[in-house]
Amino acid sequence: MDATKQVEALVRGSDSVYTAEELDKRIRSGKRLRVKLGMDPTAPDLTLGHTVVLRKLRQFQDFGHKAVLIIGDYTARIGDPTGKSKTRPMLTEDDVKRNAETYFNQAGKVLDLSEENLEVRYNSEWLSRMDFADVIRLMSEMTVARLMERDTFAKRQAEGKEIYAHELLYPLMQARDSVAIESDVELGGTDQTFNNLCGRDLQRNAGQPPQIVLVMPILVGIDGTQKMSKSLGNYVAVTDAPSDMFGKIMRIPDEIMRNYFELLTDAEPAEIAKLTDPAQCNPRDTKEALARRIIAQYHDEAAAEAAAEEFKRVHGGSGGGGLPDDVPEVEIPASMLDGGKVVPLELITHVGFAKSNGEARRLVKQGGVKLNGETIKDVMAPIEVKTGDVVQRGKRQFAKLNV
Numbered sequence: 001m002d003a004t005k006q007v008e009a010l011v012r013g014s015d016s017v018y019t020a021e022e023l024d025k026r027i028r029s030g031k032r033l034r035v036k037l038g039m040d041p042t043a044p045d046l047t048l049g050h051t052v053v054l055r056k057l058r059q060f061q062d063f064g065h066k067a068v069l070i071i072g073d074y075t076a077r078i079g080d081p082t083g084k085s086k087t088r089p090m091l092t093e094d095d096v097k098r099n100a101e102t103y104f105n106q107a108g109k110v111l112d113l114s115e116e117n118l119e120v121r122y123n124s125e126w127l128s129r130m131d132f133a134d135v136i137r138l139m140s141e142m143t144v145a146r147l148m149e150r151d152t153f154a155k156r157q158a159e160g161k162e163i164y165a166h167e168l169l170y171p172l173m174q175a176r177d178s179v180a181i182e183s184d185v186e187l188g189g190t191d192q193t194f195n196n197l198c199g200r201d202l203q204r205n206a207g208q209p210p211q212i213v214l215v216m217p218i219l220v221g222i223d224g225t226q227k228m229s230k231s232l233g234n235y236v237a238v239t240d241a242p243s244d245m246f247g248k249i250m251r252i253p254d255e256i257m258r259n260y261f262e263l264l265t266d267a268e269p270a271e272i273a274k275l276t277d278p279a280q281c282n283p284r285d286t287k288e289a290l291a292r293r294i295i296a297q298y299h300d301e302a303a304a305e306a307a308a309e310e311f312k313r314v315h316g317g318s319g320g321g322g323l324p325d326d327v328p329e330v331e332i333p334a335s336m337l338d339g340g341k342v343v344p345l346e347l348i349t350h351v352g353f354a355k356s357n358g359e360a361r362r363l364v365k366q367g368g369v370k371l372n373g374e375t376i377k378d379v380m381a382p383i384e385v386k387t388g389d390v391v392q393r394g395k396r397q398f399a400k401l402n403v
Contacts (some may be wrong), residue, residue, distance in 0.1 A: 003028045003354070006063050013056070013262050015190050018213040026184060026212065033065040036183040036211070038123075038174060039107075040072035041099035046106045047235040048294070049219040049228035052263045053187045054110040056216055059124060060185070061117045068181050069107060069208075071100050074124040075173050078166055106238050109298050120180075126180045127173060138172050141205050142198065147171065150194045163208065175199040183211045189218050191227075219263055224253035233359075242295045246307035247396035249291040254283045265293045327398045332385060338401070341382035344369070348379075351391055351399040369393055 001009070007024045011017050026033060037057050039050070046054075057067050075094045104113075104120065111118055130138070147168050148154055156163055171194060178186060178199030186196045193215050202208035218227050221234025228235045236248045252260065258276045261267050267275070275286045288308060295304035330351045336342050345360050348369055354360035362377040363369050370392045371383060389401045 001063065007332055010056075010059060010063070013216070015215045015217045016193070017215070018200070018267060022210075023185070023212045023214070026309070031184070033060065033184040034068050034119075034182060035060040035065050035185040035187065036070060036178060036181060037187045038072050038075075038177055039103060040076040041096055041103050043233050045230065045237045047230065047237050048264055049221075050188065051110055051236065051238060052216050052219050053189060054107060055264070056214065058112065061112045065185075066119060067111060068119045068121060068183065069104075069111070070177050070181070070213075071103060071120065071122045071175070072146055072177075073097070073100055073122045074127040075170060075177075078170050078173070106116060109238055123173070123177050123180070124218065125224045127176065138176060139169070141171060141202055144168070144254045146201075169344075171195045171198045172202070175202040176184050177202055178211055179206045179208065182208055184209075184213060185212045187214050187216065189216055191218060195270050219261075220256050220259060222248050222252045224234065224256050236294075242299050242303040242307040243310055244396060245295050245298070246291045246304075246311050247394075249294060250284075250287050250311065251395075252287065254278075254287075257283070257286055260290055265297075267293070327390070327400050329402050330399045332401050332403045338382060338383075338396075340386070341384050343380060343382055344376050347385070348393075351401075353391070353393040353397060353399070363393065395399040 006021065006027055006343050010023065011020055017023060020329070020359065035057060037053055057069075061067050073096050076099075100122075110242055148157065150171065153163055153168075157345055174195045175198035177183075179202050183199065183203075186199055188196045193213070196211075196213040196215070200213065203210045220226070221228035221232060222236065223232070223234040226232055226234060230237075236245055240248070249260075258272060261272045261275065275281050275289060292304040292308060295307055332342065332347075332350070336346055336350065344364060348354050348355065348360040348363060353369065364376055367375050367377075369376045371385070372389055374394075376383065385401055385403055387401060387403045389403075391399045391401065
C-alpha cells in the first residue's frame with residue numbers, strides 16, 4: 001500500500017494524531033517504524049476495550065512496521081492515576097507477575113507474535129536500574145506546572161483531594177519507556193494522551209525525534225454509557241466463552257453499534273453504514289452480525305454459529321424458549337440450609353453469579369436474579385430451594401441446584 005493510503009488507513013477510527021503530517025513524513029521516509037503500546041498488568045484479563053489499540057497495533061504490523069509491546073511491570077506498581085479520584089493501592093511484585101503472565105497470551109489473539117514483527121519488553125529492564133540520582137534527573141525534565149496540566153490531577157487538586165508525590169512520577173516513567181526503546185509511534189486511548197505526549201517531550205530532551213502519538217477512542221461498555229470496565233461490570237472479556245460474548249453483545253444499545261463495528265471489526269465504512277441503518281437492516285440482525293464477527297475473531301466461525309443458535313433457542317426468535325444445553329449443576333451443602341431455605345446473598349455468591357456480597361446486593365437491587373423464573377427481591381430473606389431448581393442471572397447465566 002502506498003504511503004498516502006497507508007496513512008489514511010492508520011488514522012481511520014482514531015480520535016486524534018500528534019501529528020498526521022509527521023506520520024505521513026515518517027512513513028514516506030521508508031523507515032520501518034517502531035510502534036509502541038504500553039500495558040500495565042494491573043488486572044489479569046483483557047476486555048474488548050483493550051483490543052481497540054491492539055487492533056490498531058496489528059494494523060501497523062500488517063503494513064510492515066515493528067510492534068513494541070511494553071509490559072509495564074514496574075509502572076504497574078504505582079498504578080496509572082488516570083481517571084482516578086483517589087490514590088491507587090500499590091501492587092506487589094507477585095501481583096504484577098501473576099497478571100503479566102496472562103497478558104501476552106491474550107494479546108496474541110490480536111497481534112502477530114512472531115519475533116520478526118513483535119518485540120516484547122518489560123519496563124523494569126530500565127526503570128529498576130535507576131538510582132535515586134537518576135530519578136532526580138528524570139524529574140528535572142518536566143515542571144510541576146506541566147504535570148498539573150493533567151486533568152486527573154487538576155480535578156483532584158480543585159476538589160481538595162490528596163495527590164501523592166509518587167503519582168507525579170507515573171507520566172515521567174511511561175515517557176521514559178519511549179526514550180528507552182526509541183519509539184517512532186505510540187498508541188493509546190484518549191485517557192493516555194497526556195502520558196503519550198510526555199514521551200515526545202522526553203525524547204526531544206534526549207535528542208531523539210519525538211514519537212507520533214496516535215490516540216484511539218475509548219470503547220463504551222455494553223451499558224452504552226460508561227467506559228468498558230470490569231469494575232463496572234459492563235465489559236466483554238477476550239477470554240469470555242462464545243455464548244457469553246454473544247449474549248453480552250446482543251444487549252448493547254442500538255446507538256453504539258456503529259462504534260463497535262468501527263473499533264472492533266474490519267468492516268468497511270460503506271458496509272457499516274448499511275448495517276447500522278434501520279431502514280436497510282433490522283437492528284437485531286445487525287447485532288447478531290456484530291456478535292458473530294467478534295466471536296469468530298477470538299474463537300472461530302463454528303463457535304460463532306453455535307453461540308448464535310444457542311441464543312435463539314434460549315431467548316426466542318427461531319423457535320426458542322428454554323434452558324441452554326450446558327447449564328452447570330451446583331451442589332447446595334446442608335450447611336447453607338435452614339429448614340430447606342437458603343439466604344439469597346449466600347446462594348448468589350455460591351453459584352458464582354457474584355464475586356462479592358456487594359455485587360450480589362447490586363444484582364438483586366437491579367432485579368437481575370431469578371429463581372425458577374421469579375425475581376428475587378430481598379437479598380436477605382430466606383427462600384426455599386430444592387433439587388432441580390434453576391437460578392438465573394440476567395438472560396445468559398443459569399445454574400441448576402442439587403440440594
